[in-house]
Amino acid sequence: MMKKKISIKDIAKLTDTSITTVSFVLNGKGRISKEISKKILDVAQKNGYEPNRMAVGLRTGVSKVIGLIVESIGGPFFGEMAKVIEEEAEKSGYRIIYCSTNNNLQKGKDMIRMLTQQLVDGYIITPMKGLEKDIQSLVDNEKPVVLIDGYFPGTNIPHVLVDNFASAYNAVDCFVRSGYKNIGMVTADLGLIQLNDRSLGYKAALKDNKLKDSSKMVLKIPFDMDKNEGVEAVKAFIDKQKQMDAVFFTTNYLGTMGLQAIKDLKLRIPEDLAVISFDDNEVFSLYPPGITTIQQPTYDIAKSAIDILMAQINTHKLDASKIDLQIPSKLIERGSTLAKASA
């Protein structure tokens, strides 16, 4: 069966024309008569001609592929993001090669290097500590790059992410509105700027609400701790913070860990402890009594990232107004932040 793929040369032969003519017709470039055009188009159609992307890529230097480097394609946040990114990119005729770094610096570096082998036309990357230089060197080499979910302060690498500071600030505000005053936070020790911004938002909100700055009520989970250890750590933390009546988890990973911990401790939500977590997902909407979350605008982030990347790819310039794009999040209020019964 194995019909060998047909090339532009074959079409030229079949139509008694030249390679150039065929190429022109297929790309609508030169000026070729209606007649010949039609004949060529017909033959191409009939034989199911598809251009050889390798040849095109070699000749033009354009692969129509973009590289996506995320922490873990398996996670709910990045998974959803990856999906939207693929769908949007497809509209521009681009395909996506992805890889997960698992927050492993070496893997990140390797991936950037791999993809740089003239394989991709641009990058969407979730930055991590230590990757600055590698990414900057991409930018210096005029490779289109957009960061998502994080950024490198003080550089001009375009990035699009949720407004982490405001989001965390709003979370605290929500607790306060519902009458909670001893608000703790559980975050992770990954050196990620986004987590730092969330911490800052939390602290600023505490201050603005004239709540005692509770730096004591903050737990940082070390980055190399596994899920079970994390649960134990959160349990210990909650146990120790006797007066804490609300807790803010800065990632959905931490949030589900937290739920497990709270469940293990047999505490009631929100009576014993009110809860807000970053990143909405099914667990939080389903878990009784419903967990209030900060829902990231996944679609908007992905769409903007692609748009900015495409603009770079097409214009070879980067729009200075699009370097720092922070998109507001949405607070989804559920049972876990019901107004506190006045003591």
Add this chain to the structure above:
Amino acid sequence: MMKKKISIKDIAKLTDTSITTVSFVLNGKGRISKEISKKILDVAQKNGYEPNRMAVGLRTGVSKVIGLIVESIGGPFFGEMAKVIEEEAEKSGYRIIYCSTNNNLQKGKDMIRMLTQQLVDGYIITPMKGLEKDIQSLVDNEKPVVLIDGYFPGTNIPHVLVDNFASAYNAVDCFVRSGYKNIGMVTADLGLIQLNDRSLGYKAALKDNKLKDSSKMVLKIPFDMDKNEGVEAVKAFIDKQKQMDAVFFTTNYLGTMGLQAIKDLKLRIPEDLAVISFDDNEVFSLYPPGITTIQQPTYDIAKSAIDILMAQINTHKLDASKIDLQIPSKLIERGSTLAKASA
């Protein structure tokens, strides 16, 4: 800054050798003296030479890219799968281009066509109804293909998936062991063979346990129903099946829908209704009292798929013994199937 990428030709010039020599050294092919080899290697190293994948691909016809076509990269099951697949493929120097079909036939067809443009060396596909011919034609054209999560009966396209029949059978058995006798099922109307196999397993188990065949206790959710409608449908179903004391959801999507429905109806699990769902995930482990699930061996499936695909790619033959690979699942028993209090 923009140092232009160095080519094999540049290296030849820099070392006073020929293109061929450089290529040979870099690929360890011809026989070149230690001396010259070292010089070339040094220069290549120093200048950060990376081969142009397009040129290599054009010349060799090998892209070192494999195409992954799944229902939705965003889902927990396929997301996890995608992650493992990428990690395993990477070990063989392969990268992954993915796309989500969202169970849309046209998108599936388009994707297969896109990727066929000499862009990928092989495919991992979750099959869907209507895609048989397109996939068969890949196989006929000697493209390496492995199906995951489903298969086409009566074809010899290699596939690896969980043992759906046995898994469903075991679920029913688990209910029975715990004393449940009126076991319903909620499944989807997607025309997917894997769902059909699950239904068959369920029915066989009912029969073997001498339970009345409860074809009345089966709900099929139409494939175009959205989540809210689905929840309503499940609620209506549960409401109508007065005597039903246990229900089996054939996908995790249906399972979470089911939990929502049960929650809305204010039924207790497992006292009012015992529950088992296909596909383990965080929701099920966390949701009180813990939902018993059929955990698919994601890693094993992904690993086997890659192995089989690589074997095809490398040998250009397909190992007849590896065409139908069904891997056992693991039943994770939780609170939702606690032994029934005797009536």
Add this chain to the structure above:
DNA sequence: ACGATTTGGTAAAACGTTTTATTTATTTAG
């Protein structure tokens, strides 16, 4: 009617590799 422009078309180079066939120099066998 004659140079100038337009129209329709093509030859050939280039992109960066891999690989076959060949050449030259050196070693080995007898």
Add this chain to the structure above:
DNA sequence: CTAAATAAATAAAACGTTTTACCAAATCGT
């Protein structure tokens, strides 16, 4: 010492496109 084998290196073709530069024929303006 010569023929044969081997070692080291290379020239050139090929992969399938895109694109520049060019050519011949037809059309134009005056």
